[in-house]
Amino acid sequence: MKISVIVTLKKEVLDPQGKVIQQTLNNMGIKNVNEVRQGKYFEIEINEKDPNKAKDSAEDICKKLLTNSIVENYKIIS
Template sequence: MIVTLKKEVLDPQGKVVSQTLKNMGYDNITNVRQGKHFDIELNETDKEKAKKAVEEICKKLLSNVVIEDYTINLK
């Protein structure tokens, strides 16, 4: 599961990384955005239920839906 700041929200961490890379000589960097990655292991055989649980977890705990987006990848 990946939580990123929405596109219209300023991402100062990403800006710093982008600027640092430019200073290091990587001139072709156009943009960097930083986010959080969570690897959640669930004891659940039903994929649909697992997805629902993770979505709930995202909304309740791991992301701030006002300024952040999240993407869930089930494995």
């Protein structure tokens, strides 16, 4: 089954890429954007029918490879 995961920078970590997007939008005339923060999204197709086991696998993958726990958080969204 397919598990979707979001990895985001922690709140206290600066996100220059998001800042550039926000400034670019401003330069394009879109002035109502206060902040943009960018993260990563992963769709992981796991060979496992039990949803709980699949989520456990996804969590393991997040911890071991996808997330740098010092500066990032992960969230399994479905």
